Amino acid sequence: MYIDSHCHLDFPQFKDLPDLISSCSEVGVNEFLVPGTTEGSWSSLIKIRQNYPQIKIALGLHPYFLNERVQLDQAMQKLEHFLGYGSVVAVGEIGLDKWPNMPDYHYQFEVLLEQLRLAKRHNMPVILHARKSEDDLLKAIRMLNFDRGGVVHAFNGSFDQAQRFINDGFVLGIGGTVTYPRASKARRVLQALADEHFVIETDAPDMPLCGYQGQPNSPIRVVEVAEQVAILRGQSVEAVAQYTSANLQRVLPNWYKVK
Numbered sequence: 716m717y718i719d720s721h722c723h724l725d726f727p728q729f730k731d732l733p734d735l736i737s738s739c740s741e742v743g744v745n746e747f748l749v750p751g752t753t754e755g756s757w758s759s760l761i762k763i764r765q766n767y768p769q770i771k772i773a774l775g776l777h778p779y780f781l782n783e784r785v786q787l788d789q790a791m792q793k794l795e796h797f798l799g800y801g802s803v804v805a806v807g808e809i810g811l812d813k814w815p816n817m818p819d820y821h822y823q824f825e826v827l828l829e830q831l832r833l834a835k836r837h838n839m840p841v842i843l844h845a846r847k848s849e850d851d852l853l854k855a856i857r858m859l860n861f862d863r864g865g866v867v868h869a870f871n872g873s874f875d876q877a878q879r880f881i882n883d884g885f886v887l888g889i890g891g892t893v894t895y896p897r898a899s900k901a902r903r904v905l906q907a908l909a910d911e912h913f914v915i916e917t918d919a920p921d922m923p924l925c926g927y928q929g930q931p932n933s934p935i936r937v938v939e940v941a942e943q944v945a946i947l948r949g950q951s952v953e954a955v956a957q958y959t960s961a962n963l964q965r966v967l968p969n970w971y972k973v974k
């Protein structure tokens with residue numbers, strides 16, 4: 716019934732995956748999208764995908780982890796090789812992070828462009844990471860005429876930026892931010908969106924929901940994200956779960972086709 720469209724179940728915080736997946740399924744969280752972060756994460760994600768039919772995966776280089784400079788040509792060849800397995804629903808997570816002390820921004824941009832080119836060549840959507848970088852991501856999409864769309868995960872931009880991503884074929888990932896009463900901008904953007912234009916996520920183990928600060932986040936709490944979305948939009952939680960799942964499957968068309 717619920718899909719967590721963004722959680723890092725390969726991170727060390729999740730030691731007992733079978734147990735976590737069964738607790739999730741007890742509350743109706745039945746499917747998960749786990750995006751890649753580093754080159755080293757890709758083969759373990761392929762393995763996770765083989766062992767858990769409920770888990771879909773994306774593979775890519777996350778800007779936050781670009782500290783040690785990867786051999787980009789080599790990494791792109793390897794990524795291309797893994798995409799050929801037919802078990803990946805998107806390239807991700809890729810993007811730009813403009814927070815202080817992040818890897819060199821120009822380098823992030825270069826790595827982003829390479830991955831967008833690869834995704835375009837393979838006719839695949841992308842999972843985007845955006846932090847204070849929405850306009851630059853939109854610029855990269857335009858530069859390459861990237862028209863495969865995907866998900867802008869943990870979207871925290873303006874309504875105007877949301878509209879531009881939507882026009883480029885993306886849906887917006889709505890997570891724990893909207894559970895904080897002080898997040899009035901994020902809440903207003905959510906209230907202004909049409910049902911077709913967003914999905915729900917936790918970003919577990921990161922981004923704890925309001926009331927759980929200091930604890931690792933869990934995909935089980937995507938139910939609480941859905942409940943908060945339902946309250947803010949005056950809808951039933953069942954409706955939110957239903958249309959957000961349909962939205963995710965629309966932008967990631969290989970959802971039920973992957974091996």
Ligand SMILES: [Zn+2]
Nearest residue numbers: 721750808918
């Ligand atoms: Zn993430």
